[in-house]
Amino acid sequence: MENFWQTCSAQLELELTPQQFSAWIKPLVALDYEDGKLRIAAPNRFKLDWVKSQFANRITALASQYWEAPTEVQFVLDPRNALPKKPVAPHPAPNDGPMPGTINNGPGNGPADNPAAPEMFNIGNSPRREQSRVNTDLTFDSFVTGKANQLARAAAIQVANNPGVSYNPLFFYGGVGLGKTHLIHAIGNQVMADQPGAKIRYIHAEQYVRDVVTAYQRKGFDDFKHYYHSLDMLLIDDIQFFGGKSRTQEEFFYAFEALIAAKKQIIITSDTYPKEITGMDDRLISRFDSGLTVAIEPPELEMRVAILLKKAQSEGVTFSDDVAFFVAKHLRSNVRELEGALRKILAYSRFHGKDITIDVVKEALKDLLSVQNRQISVENIQKTVADFFSIKVADMYSKRRPANIARPRQIAMYLAKELTQKSLPEIGELFGGRDHTTVLHAVRKIALDRTKNAECNHELHVLEQTLKG
Numbered sequence: 007m008e009n010f011w012q013t014c015s016a017q018l019e020l021e022l023t024p025q026q027f028s029a030w031i032k033p034l035v036a037l038d039y040e041d042g043k044l045r046i047a048a049p050n051r052f053k054l055d056w057v058k059s060q061f062a063n064r065i066t067a068l069a070s071q072y073w074e075a076p077t078e079v080q081f082v083l084d085p086r087n088a089l090p091k092k093p094v095a096p097h098p099a100p101n102d103g104p105m106p107g108t109i110n111n112g113p114g115n116g117p118a119d120n121p122a123a124p125e126m127f128n129i130g131n132s133p134r135r136e137q138s139r140v141n142t143d144l145t146f147d148s149f150v151t152g153k154a155n156q157l158a159r160a161a162a163i164q165v166a167n168n169p170g171v172s173y174n175p176l177f178f179y180g181g182v183g184l185g186k187t188h189l190i191h192a193i194g195n196q197v198m199a200d201q202p203g204a205k206i207r208y209i210h211a212e213q214y215v216r217d218v219v220t221a222y223q224r225k226g227f228d229d230f231k232h233y234y235h236s237l238d239m240l241l242i243d244d245i246q247f248f249g250g251k252s253r254t255q256e257e258f259f260y261a262f263e264a265l266i267a268a269k270k271q272i273i274i275t276s277d278t279y280p281k282e283i284t285g286m287d288d289r290l291i292s293r294f295d296s297g298l299t300v301a302i303e304p305p306e307l308e309m310r311v312a313i314l315l316k317k318a319q320s321e322g323v324t325f326s327d328d329v330a331f332f333v334a335k336h337l338r339s340n341v342r343e344l345e346g347a348l349r350k351i352l353a354y355s356r357f358h359g360k361d362i363t364i365d366v367v368k369e370a371l372k373d374l375l376s377v378q379n380r381q382i383s384v385e386n387i388q389k390t391v392a393d394f395f396s397i398k399v400a401d402m403y404s405k406r407r408p409a410n411i412a413r414p415r416q417i418a419m420y421l422a423k424e425l426t427q428k429s430l431p432e433i434g435e436l437f438g439g440r441d442h443t444t445v446l447h448a449v450r451k452i453a454l455d456r457t458k459n460a461e462c463n464h465e466l467h468v469l470e471q472t473l474k475g
């Protein structure tokens with residue numbers, strides 16, 4: 007059974023993106039196999055439902071293949087998590103350790119009966135929004151959904167509908183400009199609309215660090231604690247900024263424990279998943295991972311088109327589909343970049359009084375497109391990587407496999423996929439006639455290493471900069 011699960015996981019790791027693999031497959035546990043029935047446990051209901059709908063067929067096929075007999079796969083809740091994970095009482099489980107600094111945080115501390123935090127409750131809606139720092143433009147309505155973010159959005163809606171109850175904390179991670187901030191504001195907006203009395207606060211992690219420093223200088227920790235511990239919902243953005251800041255982490259730990267124990271919702275964003283945040287206390291990392299952690303991935307082509315069409319429409323401009331496709335095909339990195347391009351196109355067309363056609367777009371985005379299109383060839387990548395690692399260019403095509411050659415070759419394949427438009431089979435061909443699955447394996451391996459290993463990430467960054475000129 008264990009052998010099967012190892013084989014099955016290894017296969018799925020090859021087939022899925024690193025984020026999908028670590029979010030959905032890694033947390034699963036194969037429980038037992040008997041009479042053609044395999045039972046697999048998922049850590050919570052959300053993951054269970056998702057894995058069942060998305061991966062059940064594939065896992066069933068792999069199991070049937072492994073045991074050479076039709077196999078029925080059953081997904082169950084991990085028995086270790088079947089009981090409520092956190093006691094209903096407002097105190098942490100005994101093994102959670104002491105909670106110094108947590109004050110008066112029983113479940114009855116909702117806005118209506120919390121005399122300790124009155125300043126927010128008898129004030130009008132707009133000062134309340136201002137104090138919450140929630141941006142009213144960033145809503146679910148204005149959030150375009152696609153494959154890259156549908157899970158994140160589903161989790162966000164669930165939490166907005168049941169704050170403090172379903173997944174706590176909810177942790178979003180992903181690269182820059184992919185919509186993490188947008189999504190947590192959307193949750194804040196919805197909860198504020200549903201529960202006008204709720205005390206919600208959005209804060210960027212850098213600001214929280216500054217607040218800790220100010221509280222320290224002014225000896226104002228009591229007020230600081232009181233404020234954060236009395237919130238109904240805390241939205242904290244880019245938590246990777248806490249890395250290496252132990253005093254901030256300590257304060258945040260207290261606030262975190264107090265809020266979770268009182269069933270107040272915490273939503274966190276980060277540029278990477280909890281275990282990968284450098285300089286973060288293990289206690290916090292394990293707590294970040296104790297709710298639901300969801301990735302937001304870069305938008306796929308269809309989603310980039312939809313975003314452009316929607317944003318253009320909200321500017322009162324109609325974009326034809328072929329213009330949207332043209333832009334989306336050329337600008338691939340993130341939503342912020344698309345927004346920038348759209349602004350440029352609109353400004354150009356207004357200034358010159360021209361309709362928005364592909365030629366106008368080409369002109370308006372001349373600089374951006376020339377950077378994107380600067381021809382980076384696979385040959386150039388092979389040469390640059392070979393120079394960087396002091397190996398021969400010929401080793402990029404050779405069948406030799408010592409590690410000092412195999413790894414640079416994998417890096418070159420990864421960069422070829424990232425920086426050129428070539429398909430996996432085309433890249434394989436250019437690397438000495440290798441199969442496309444070899445290229446896929448290399449691309450996934452290096453993408454994963456990059457998230458785990460700072461030195462690897464740095465090397466890749468240097469290579470990318472060199473290649474992009």
Ligand SMILES: Nc1ncnc2c1ncn2[C@@H]1O[C@H](COP(=O)(O)OP(=O)(O)OP(=O)(O)O)[C@@H](O)[C@H]1O
Pocket residue numbers: 144148149150151155180181182183184185186187188189244277313341342345
């Ligand atoms: N799915 C989406 N639909 C509509 N707009 C989006 C979407 N995703 C992102 N945006 C917009 O793109 C811009 C960048 O998004 P956002 O600031 O949320 O990214 P982020 O992931 O928090 O990035 P960073 O890590 O740099 O803070 C924002 O203006 C946001 O409204």
